[in-house]
């Protein structure tokens with residue numbers, strides 16, 4: 101797939117140059133690779149970060165290097181003799197709570213996985229920090245956690261304000277964490293796909309039964325700014341931080357090192373319970389989804405991460421995430437069957453514990469706490485009557501034909517193609533002699549791009565032939581040297597994440 105590129109120079113004279121890339125959306129063009137863990141290495145109460153040396157509070161979906169146990173370190177994981185990653189050079193550990201279904205009679209039953217866990221490693225151009233950002237690799241033994249197992253309610257404003265309107269309260273670490281997860285309704289019928297991270301809570305059973313006929317995908321993003329010194333911290337969180345826009349933006353000065361953006365996805369086959377009455381509960385006793393969380397310990401073979409990062413065929417803008425296309429992984433990819441066969445030898449204390457099938461209670465005698473509810477709504481609500489159609493998503497494209505003030509989405513009218521647009525306003529005062537409006541139109545391959553500049557606000561209107569969804573990335577290099585580049589964080593945003601959900605084809 102070739103990238104149509106449009107270069108638009110110096111609309112503000114010397115002040116600003118925009119470089120626009122139209123990226124075909126399907127298959128993806130993005131700077132990432134997709135690391136598949138097949139099945140699990142175990143389903144057990146193991147968590148060396150939260151409960152070293154003893155059984156974990158709750159059951160996890162365990163993945164990665166086979167030496168994951170109560171005491172794992174980067175070194176011990178590195179000497180694992182297998183991994184359930186398709187990449188044999190990755191012995192890192194990846195885990196998150198298992199999902200159960202509680203039948204009306206009180207019994208619990210494990211929900212099955214669709215294939216396993218996908219760990220995305222994203223090396224996106226950061227709109228604000230600029231394309232010159234150098235990503236660190238995950239240092240061996242780095243431990244981190246995303247999410248809060250005790251959380252049961254939504255704390256921030258709902259609906260989430262548009263990125264362009266985020267204030268400091270929306271960008272506190274707690275507020276960013278809250279927004280860094282989602283539960284996608286899976287429905288492979290055309291037009292029923294939901295955007296990622298739109299629903300950071302579990303929706304009611306009636307809705308799931310009516311709509312999520314292919315299951316529910318849990319998604320969680322890790323912090324990707326590091327203090328550069330500590331591999332862990334007392335709360336397992338404060339050595340890392342989210343950048344200002346979760347998957348984009350700038351790292352705080354206390355955590356100046358940019359790590360790849362690590363992001364897990366797991367599809368749970370909740371559809372196996374469509375005709376059953378009861379509720380879904382995570383192994384930590386959470387029926388809401390707000391308490392979802394995930395853990396990671398880095399243990400890659402030496403040098404691999406650097407080689408992958410530095411090879412454009414692996415993590416360049418034009419990659420589609422398939423590890424087979426990355427030469428660094430040549431000869432290092434095992435079959436899914438081999439990956440799936442990698443199992444842990446569980447510690448004695450949990451080896452005989454039943455974690456699947458019909459159970460009288462959650463393993464570890466975890467109590468169910470909290471009640472499922474939508475953000476902002478009372479905790480006690482009746483289950484709704486069945487619904488047959490998906491709600492209008494709050495991130496679906498609008499029918500508007502233009503984008504103003506970097507807030508809206510653009511959809512070419514009467515075509516199925518959509519275009520997600522990043523627009524930026526100038527961090528510097530525009531020259532006084534600037535014409536109030538400048539319009540430029542370009543044709544590049546199948547794309548027609550029209551840029552309209554109105555004072556310091558950039559408006560981008562893009563028209564495309566049907567077939568693919570497009571993403572525009574604005575090259576903000578010219579900002580990164582500006583003393584006020586931090587300030588532009590408020591003005592730059594990138595909607596409709598370029599992340600492409602995997603469906604039948606990939607997973």
Ligand SMILES: *[C@@H]1O[C@H](CO)[C@@H](O)[C@H](O)[C@H]1NC(C)=O
Nearest residue numbers: 166167179180181182444445
């Ligand atoms: C993997 O390691 C375990 C224990 O460390 C050992 O029992 C097992 O034989 C090893 N498997 C292979 C394939 O080397």
Ligand SMILES: *[C@@H]1O[C@H](CO)[C@@H](O)[C@H](O)[C@H]1NC(C)=O
Nearest residue numbers: 203204205206207376458460
């Ligand atoms: C509860 O219901 C489930 C599903 O029908 C069944 O498998 C299980 O045996 C029941 N448990 C009890 C204690 O009756």
Ligand SMILES: *[C@@H]1O[C@H](CO)[C@@H](O)[C@H](O)[C@H]1NC(C)=O
Nearest residue numbers: 303304307474481482483484
């Ligand atoms: C159930 O979920 C659907 C979809 O989110 C929503 O429209 C409906 O209001 C919910 N009902 C209740 C009572 O929460």
Ligand SMILES: *[C@@H]1O[C@H](CO)[C@@H](O)[C@H](O)[C@H]1NC(C)=O
Nearest residue numbers: 262264265505506507525557
């Ligand atoms: C952009 O839109 C937001 C929200 O609609 C508004 O508060 C803000 O004033 C607008 N900014 C400009 C520069 O028009």
Ligand SMILES: *[C@@H]1O[C@H](CO)[C@@H](O)[C@H](O)[C@H]1NC(C)=O
Nearest residue numbers: 117119225231575576577578
């Ligand atoms: C962004 O633009 C600058 C200046 O035009 C250019 O030097 C740089 O290579 C561009 N970045 C990318 C990633 O193309």
